[in-house]
Amino acid sequence: MNDLNTHLAYWSNLICELSSTGHSVALGLFTTEGKLLYANGPMCYYLNTTETELQAKNFFVNPQFDSFLQGEGLVFEGYTTIGNYADSSFVLLAKVYKQADQVFVFAEPNVPELFENNLKLSELNQQVNNLQRQLIKEKKTLELTLAKLKETQQMLIHSEKMNALGKLVAGVAHEINNPIAFVFSNLHSMGNYFDDVFNAYLQLEQMIGKTCDGKLLEDAQSIRKNADLDFLKEDIDDMLSETKNGVNRVKTIVDDLRRFSRLDEAESKTIDLIENLRSTIAITRVQMDPKRIKFSFDAPEKLVINCFPGQLNQAILNILINAIQAVPDQGEVSMKVASDNDEVHIIIEDNGPGIPPEIQSRIFDPFFTTKPVGSGTGLGLSITYKIIVEQHKGSIRVQSDSGKNTVFEVSFPKNKIKS
């Protein structure tokens, strides 16, 4: 017969045993004084004791044990907190029964709520993790943007300075150009006038010789001798010639300065690269000459390209000045210019100590400098990089053997620059 009463005692005993030995249901029997008479494993865990010791170190925090002593039978039903006000607190669903002088507590965690909370907590944790990640990413992006802004700001300041310097140079060159023109013209006229004066004197002397007595001629010759007119003529010719050369040199320097600053050429322009490079080289003479640097320039007669001339001059000047500063006294610096159908190649080589391999990857970084603090901005090569790579869509290759030499090869398209 398979009815409820069959094996009831067996199932009943099994249910009792499993309930008392399980991991979630807590069972505890107390005296009305609160002394623990029996506790299963979970109740021992919550009360912080053992089944053999039965000395509770935790207690009923809310409601307190005394409240269970009112009435008989089911005296409490609801959430109860067991703990010690300090480091442990368990919230359990409880039913408390009182029978004569004994109190029985049946308590269990709210399992569905725990599962649900665990799930929500995991989801929240994932969201927090993802948000944290997003924040880190945005922080990094902001840092990169800030670094870029700082770099751009420094570049702008530098470029503004160079622009102002260029304007000054161009202004001074323009101002000098006019006086030089009339000095040169006056020198030419002075030479002619002096020739006229001297020839006039010679004619006068000849006329005296032909028409007057010997005494007058003698006096005239004595004046010529005392005034050293023959020497004066020769020396004035030399002086005028040297002065003309000097003025010509000043004129060349002024032309170079004007060509170098090229303030009127903010847009791309078709120019003779070689003439431009010669001006750039002329600017660096002032640094090369005191070190007696052997400089060689190997380039075709003329090479017409389309570029931003002012910026290109600046880019090449930066490399050239580094080369000049790197070589010892009487060192060697060379510049070669070559071109194929599409590209121009400018190769600048020096026999300085070379760039150590560990810093070669950083030489184009803004603010990177090996010069003592205050003597270099660390912007020269980064500006060169921007001008050649970004503006002229070219490339810069660096080959440096420590202790031997450094070669910079600047390449860029001849005619692909758009304004």
Added chain:
Amino acid sequence: MGKIESDSIANDFLQGLLKGDRAKCSALAHEYLAQNPSIKDLYEKVFRVALYDVGKLWENNKITVATEHMATAITEGILNELFEQIISTDRTNKKVVLACVEGEKHQVGIKMVADMFEMKGWESFFLGSGIPTGELIRFIRQTEPHVVAISLSIYFNYANLVKMVEAIRAEFPEILLLVGGQAFTRITNNELEKTPKLVMLSDLNMLEQFIDTLNRK
């Protein structure tokens, strides 16, 4: 670093995860990087090994879901600790959208994949777990990524992956799809292999090669 040392750290890491000892796990990760500064190796040889073991322990009824969640949370926290140093400053202007398959809750694997893309200069858009296919498609349309990567950890979500791939392929015939995850260690007859422009990757070494190839293009 040899396999024995990696296995030993992976085992210590696993024990730390199971005990909920985040500090120990974090210290182990940093200790590993001090000896071998490859985040990819740390992910592949320590995190992946330990988390696959966590998965097996759960499958074999040795640990609870709560412990598994804790292990995942600790690992994700450490990924975040390392995240700042992995973002490459050398950007490629390439984009990848990453998500778990619909219904999938395990996101730590695909996060490592996202980190690999970030390390290689890609912009990664990590959508996490449980994103519906429609939402993913809308996001792809808006972002126009070069690659969409989807992760499958639990085998039971395979059917969802197939549907998701079909939906993305129908909408974006040219987009490169990348799929992978722990579940593929069990799938023998993978019908996705026939999908055009879909790449299956089983580990981070293969992923690295895959990204390097794309970066060269």
